[in-house]
Amino acid sequence: xxxxxxxxxxxxxxxxxxxxxxxxxxxxxxxxxxxxxxxxxxxxxxxxxxxxxxxxxxxxxxxxxxxxxxxxxxxxxxxxxxxxxxxxxxxxxxxxxxxxxxxxxxxxxxxxxxxxxxxxxxxxxxxxxxxxxxxxxxxxxxxxxxxxxxxxxxxxxxxxxxxxxxxxxxxxxxxxxxxxxxxxxxxxxxxxxxxxxxxxxxxxxxxxxxxxxxxxxxxxxxxxxxxxxxxxxxxxxxxxxxxxxxxxxxxxxxxxxxxxxxxxxxxxxxxxxxxxxxxxxxxxxxxxxxxxxxxxxxxxxxxxxxxxxxxxxxxxxxxxxxxxxxxxxxxxxxxxxxxxxxxxxxxxxxxxxxxxxxxxxxxxxxxxxxxxxxxxxxxxxxxxxxxxxxxxxxxxxxxxxx
Numbered sequence: 001x002x003x004x005x006x007x008x009x010x011x012x013x014x015x016x017x018x019x020x021x022x023x024x025x026x027x028x029x030x031x032x033x034x035x036x037x038x039x040x041x042x043x044x045x046x047x048x049x050x051x052x053x054x055x056x057x058x059x060x061x062x063x064x065x066x067x068x069x070x071x072x073x074x075x076x077x078x079x080x081x082x083x084x085x086x087x088x089x090x091x092x093x094x095x096x097x098x099x100x101x102x103x104x105x106x107x108x109x110x111x112x113x114x115x116x117x118x119x120x121x122x123x124x125x126x127x128x129x130x131x132x133x134x135x136x137x138x139x140x141x142x143x144x145x146x147x148x149x150x151x152x153x154x155x156x157x158x159x160x161x162x163x164x165x166x167x168x169x170x171x172x173x174x175x176x177x178x179x180x181x182x183x184x185x186x187x188x189x190x191x192x193x194x195x196x197x198x199x200x201x202x203x204x205x206x207x208x209x210x211x212x213x214x215x216x217x218x219x220x221x222x223x224x225x226x227x228x229x230x231x232x233x234x235x236x237x238x239x240x241x242x243x244x245x246x247x248x249x250x251x252x253x254x255x256x257x258x259x260x261x262x263x264x265x266x267x268x269x270x271x272x273x274x275x276x277x278x279x280x281x282x283x284x285x286x287x288x289x290x291x292x293x294x295x296x297x298x299x300x301x302x303x304x305x306x307x308x309x310x311x312x313x314x315x316x317x318x319x320x321x322x323x324x325x326x327x328x329x330x331x332x333x334x335x336x337x338x339x340x341x342x343x344x345x346x347x348x349x350x351x352x353x354x355x356x357x358x359x360x361x362x363x364x365x366x367x368x369x370x371x372x373x374x375x376x377x378x379x380x381x382x383x384x385x386x387x388x389x390x391x392x393x394x395x396x397x398x399x400x401x402x
Contacts, residue, residue, distance in 0.1 A: 017389060021053045023106040025121040027089050027113040029058040033281055035306040036137040039194060040112055046381035059090035059117065074100065076117065090117030097124040106130060108392045113137060114163050122166050131395035133388060134167040136177060137303055161185045168391040173304035174328050192384050194304050195377030201313035203369060205290035214254035214275060222253045225292035225316065227307045228299065230261035238298035238344055243274055245351050258288050289314035297326065300342055313372035315365040319354055321347065335367035
């Protein structure tokens with residue numbers, strides 16, 4: 001059985017615009033490296049492939065000049081995100097947005113991340129009577145607990161509700177996130193799932209030289225991978241426990257942390273038995289995935305978790321909590337292993353169970369790859385474009401009736 005989660009265009013309307021001018025406003029975008037940036041880049045490219053005119057507004061990143069502009073990209077001033085080294089948030093820029101959108105008015109704006117830049121974009125769009133939609137890509141309210149700021153969680157939820165309810169649609173990557181948003185009081189939610197590049201992430205990229213560099217000389221030996229930002233909100237302590245358990249059962253296993261983050265250097269010094277290989281991208285990252293066997297994913301703060309379909313496309317065996325992407329994509333004991341949500345003991349028992357079922361790994365790896373092959377970005381983005389078009393038409397009807 002293959003789990004598949006996609007958003008499709010459900011209503012073909014003869015009044016839809018064939019070509020739309022779509023502006024994406026976001027606090028993160030390449031060359032920044034994270035799941036949200038990667039997702040938004042893919043969406044923008046596929047929207048362009050459909051013939052739509054797409055512009056991006058994002059903050060300047062380290063070393064970049066702010067307030068630079070081109071027909072497709074505008075870079076605005078930013079500041080570092082407190083407690084989250086290396087990431088930045090965009091500052092409000094109402095005058096710039098008003099000037100830009102007066103010169104070239106978009107049909108619709110998609111505010112992909114919530115923040116000061118988003119608020120200014122929403123306010124300007126509403127004042128200029130431009131259709132506006134939003135996205136929920138990050139569980140900021142959950143992050144607050146990991147950074148010992150629980151009092152901020154409720155304030156963050158209130159901010160998210162107020163922000164999203166000013167837009168015509170709020171897109172989220174899973175039904176679980178939609179349910180969370182609905183419980184917060186967010187209206188007009190829609191599913192915008194995630195795809196994966198199965199040509200890039202492919203078991204054929206397995207690199208035996210790379211495996212040898214980790215001390216692996218036989219296909220019978222196991223490589224366990226963790227691929228993510230190495231930061232508090234990714235539940236690193238449980239990843240460490242999982243790796244220790246795997247090592248105890250199979251001492252010749254290589255346990256690899258792929259990624260950078262504020263916790264990397266402390267952990268690297270504390271756990272020399274694990275390899276910390278830093279951030280990898282593109283073809284190099286695909287080789288790391290394909291050269292692994294088990295994929296350990298203990299995070300509890302994801303809205304989706306792009307690394308899950310990337311790992312599955314690479315024929316890794318995912319072990320994760322039953323929520324977000326794992327819940328949407330993994331069928332327990334068929335194409336991966338699921339632990340009870342937010343239950344560390346269950347997660348570690350699931351590790352034991354997976355190790356006991358090594359004779360089934362070959363079948364599970366094939367099933368994981370099959371699941372990933374059904375996650376087609378083009379179909380997902382076609383559906384997203386359809387929803388944007390519906391929102392645009394609703395906005396036009398509302399404004400004409402006023």
